[in-house]
Amino acid sequence: MPIKLFNLFFLTVNLAGTFQSEPTLSVTPTAGQGEWFSVLIENYEEREGRDARFQVRFLTLAEKELINRQSFPLRYGFGPAVQAFVIGTYLEWPPGDYIVEVKSLRTNWIKRETVRITPVGYPSAELRLDRALTDLITAPDPRKEEDTREFWRIMNTYEPFAAPLLPEFVKPVVDPHRTSSPFGVRRTYIYHTGRRSVSYHWGVDYAGPTGTPVYAPAPGRVVLAKSRVVSGNTVMIEHLPGVISIYYHLNTIEVAREQEVQTGTLIGTIGSTGLSTGPHLHFEVRVHGIPISPETLYKDLLVRLPQHYLSPPAPTPAVAPAVGAGE
């Protein structure tokens, strides 16, 4: 997914009559269905203060609100404050133009940009389920309902001022494996009774021998590590506010809730627990609850910061100490 940032810069006059630079909004101009794009807010300290808060909304052209949350400040070592937001493009949102709106929660600053969602062709598949797997999906079970409630509780727990580091994602499986089902497959389940239901595959499946190590693909904090009815042994890791990776059907779980992990931390092993027909890892990533293609994360940073944030500023001759003076 090529990322190109539009940088727009404006000047405005505040009530005191002096010039104040406006915050700069940079938005990735296009994203495929089931992918993601980032929003970057810079140069806001003068007008909004270092602890500025911004509301980010994602809207259709007809002003239907799809997302409404707050951006988060990034911690990257040095340089001016910068805030970011990541928007997952739901696979079923129709291709076309959409609106990103960023609004200060402190002043009257507001700005909009257009983003184009481009079509992505996702495959279809039929899956025949035997009686045991049919029952696992269709039988009413209060534990399944509690699993679902807990899942959405975690997805909606959102602390925009957690000030996280920018994560870079790598594949969570490095030992030999194959991709047994890609992201976004439109699956028709055919139950043993002949009844059918349709759902999307919200992750990517990596099939490998039971016991194959599964590693954290990026730094983060474990927000769930337990056995669930349908997804079996499950781990969830929060990487940025609202960005959560999910691991299903593990044979063993090697981390605990609230544990901080780094890229490469062993989090579990491939297994076939829960609704599974053979040993594989179901790897899913959600952004504010919206599933995105996990493999797009290996190709690009979630938020691409301009170079001047990533290297220390070079000392300027005007402030460098005089060479050789008085020695």
Ligand SMILES: [Zn+2]
């Ligand atoms: Zn899967």
